[in-house]
Amino acid sequence: MARSLKLGMLVSADPNLELARSGELEGVGIVEAGEWKEKSVRTPPMAASKGGLGGGGAGGGKAASKPTVHIWVVIACLGLLAWFLLALGFFADVVRRSPYSSAITQHLQTKTWRRANPAEIDCGVVGVEGKFIPKDQQYHPLTEKGNRVGKSCRSRYEQHCLWKSSNFRPTAEFLGVLRSYEEHHSRCVEGHDLQTALDQGSAPKDCQYLIWNDLDGKGNQLVSLVSAFVYALLTRRVLLITREAQLQHLLCEPFPSSSWVVPEEVPHVRHRAKEARHGTFYARALNETAQGRPVTAPKHLVCFLSNLQKPDDLRFFCPGEQKLLEKVPWLFFWSNQYSVPGLYFVPGFRAKLNAWFPDRAVFLHAGRYLLSPRDEIWLRVMRIYTAHMAPADRRVGIQIRAWSNEYKPIITRHILSCAWFSGLLPNVSSARGANSTSSSLEDDDMATPVEDDVANRDAEDFSAARAGERVSVVLTSLRREYAEGVAEAFAEGRTEARQTVTVLSPSAEGEQRTGRMSHERKAIADMWLLSFADDLISTPRSTFGYVAHGLAGIRPIVFNRYGLDPDTVPDPPCLRTNVPGPCFIDHPHQMSCPLDGPAFDIGDSATALPEVRHCLLQWGVGVFEGVD
Structure with a gap:
């Protein structure tokens, strides 16, 4: 379509002149304001006999004066060409001497490589410019011509552009x-x-x-x-x-x-x-x-x-x-x-x-x-991500699993203490004056949260390099009070290092409704939104959180003694765990294998193999990545 638009602009400038010279086109479609219009262009009857080199209509009777005119036109064109070549050489020398020449060369090479490899995924389709996934890193490869397999399931290709971890590539x-x-x-x-x-x-x-x-x-x-x-x-x-x-x-x-x-x-x-x-x-x-x-x-x-x-x-x-x-x-x-x-x-x-x-x-x-969410769920994910997560400088996910339907203020305090302790959010407990910053999304209602400026406690707790940054917090829970509590905390304090913090609760169902399709769709969307965060705070022993940080490849920050102290927040309130994937809670331990002999007995699961460790602050064992 872009090619047609360019042609339409050329023809519409002077259609009779340009098309009559060719003597071939009749009834050409001209693009104007995005629509095709038919315009008949015919060569005048006398053009062939009287036009000479000039050709075309009323000017045919003055053919004798045309050669001199054309000589000057040729001379002028040659002069313009010489000027263009000189300018091009000067520009090339400037680029060669520029400190950015290597970056420019790399950019041109990338463009050439992209044209030579149509089967790569261009993440620009989801707003992530400059990120490309080559075929040898695609779980579901595009065809050699760069086409997707199947007409639906956009997430199969697009979700990989939004996961932040670049250290994990399929072998x-x-x-x-x-x-x-x-x-x-x-x-x-x-x-x-x-x-x-x-x-x-x-x-x-x-x-x-x-x-x-x-x-x-x-x-x-x-x-x-x-x-x-x-x-x-x-x-x-x-x-x-x-x-x-x-x-x-x-x-x-x-x-x-x-x-x-x-x-x-x-x-x-x-x-x-x-x-x-x-x-x-x-x-x-x-x-x-x-x-x-x-x-x-x-x-x-x-x-x-x-x-x-x-x-x-x-x-x-x-x-x-x-x-x-x-x-x-x-x-x-x-x-x-x-x-x-x-x-x-x-x-x-x-x-x-x-x-x-x-x-x-x-x-x-x-x-x-x-795991690839269906299109209707992916549409919800992308709407929320584009509106509330993509514009941020930093994205923080907080996953709260409440095993009872009762709201507990101590958990809100635990959330805030952990976020401040880990440095993911600033401590705003010592000053006054900011507005609340919370919103929730019910069904497909895309309510836009109000952003407010908050600041950290001091330069030691939150580096000056983060001053003025935009932080998007996605907090998932069955109870909306936890997101509201976090938002209200930022209304209590402000210091010198100003930030913009947005707290978003994508859904708050009140109770778990396994089997209800609308509830299930929101649950899938919430897991994927959490997995697109730059860092995560997660509830221990929650498989909901396991899916989020497992897909993200993030070793999450996990609450310490979550829900065990009814009146006080433990010290420390949270720590980063040691495995990025889910934990096997009811795992084999102190178990014999009679068909195999004593050599295969499983004693302490976390010490039997280097690949398996106890999950820090959680029950069970996980696959240990080898990095403490």
Whole structure:
């Protein structure tokens, strides 16, 4: 369209003259104010015989004087060309001598590289200018011509532009595993009667299945879903999700050629209800092995990994148990936890995980591939991000999980103490005079918060370099009072180093409404908005927070003794934790693996392997990135 506009401007300047010279165009479309208009341009009848070099209408009778005129025109053009070449040489010399010459050269090289590589993602589409994601870093690659796969799911490509962490890049090995898995998933799903296969406990050649089912809230569901996907990659199983979870209404299909939703006709509910749990199978296998009898594997089995699991269920992380499960064609995965840290205890899994994720950011890479909000949710995310987060110099996320519906003022005090202690927000407790700065967004209501200027306590607590910066705070909680309390605190103090702070509460549902679609959409949007922050304060043991900082690749600042002191804020109020990903809360520890021998017994999970550590200020263990 830009080309047409340029043509339209040229023609509209003098259409009769320019088009008549060509003698070819008739009925040319001219662009004026964005619309096409037809204009007929014809060569006058006498132009060919009387026009000479001059051509064209009334001037044809004076052809004898034209050659002299044209000679002077040529001389003038040559003079202009010489002047242009001299000016160009002078400009090139200035650029060469300029201290910015290297930057200019790099910019030109970048432009050339972009033209030569149309398959890169240009983050300018979401307002992040100058950031490009080349094909070898794309979880879902563009086509060679730079086109997206599929017409929907904008977040699949755009969300990667908004995550701030640049240290985590997918390895070629992991991207190769993803491409291989996509082909395998399509081959084992498309064109097969899965209903009959499940009923009979059979499977197509080289195909085995892992059916994931939801437990508890959305945070629990997403961390367990990513765990199931990683386990499916390790065991070459095909991951399918149940329709009852309704994730198909919240997340895009991750695999390009086939669906991950269990077909409607597959009676997975009946099988899931009647089949034995893998812990029971493990106990039977141990008994049969002790008696010298061969172990017969069932055709269907339930893997149950939740806070309600039994001791035998945790033997899922023993190498011998995994050898038994290799013979089961259909596994049902029930979990509300992030169980990836436990997979490191299986030597074969550990080797693959370390090859795929040398940075140990398993949740980040697997989650960024698998989890992409649907367009209607992504539209909400982008509206809020563009209006309230993008204009800021610094973005701070605060995630508050209240396990009761009652508002507790002590938690507001804990939030403020932590924000000041960590240096993410200025301490404004010693002066007076600023306005409140809070807003909430209900449904699609994009209320604009009022910004107010606040300042820090003194130069020691908040550096002068941050004076005048704009800070956007996104605080997610079921109770809006926490965002209001933080905003009101900034109305109490002002000192010399002025700042602009905006406190935004994207949603405040009052109570958790798992299963209600409007509630679920807001929950997904809130998690993603938090993950786009530059730094995070998070509630311990909250899977909602796990998803946010896990996708962001941030080791969050975690509240100390959160909710345990009803009247006082602990000292220190918070500390930065030691793992960027989610924690496996009910993890295996002090556990034997009888099928494998004493060498594989799991004592203290946090000291058995270098990849696994206790999560600081939180329950459970996490995948340790190797940086204290």
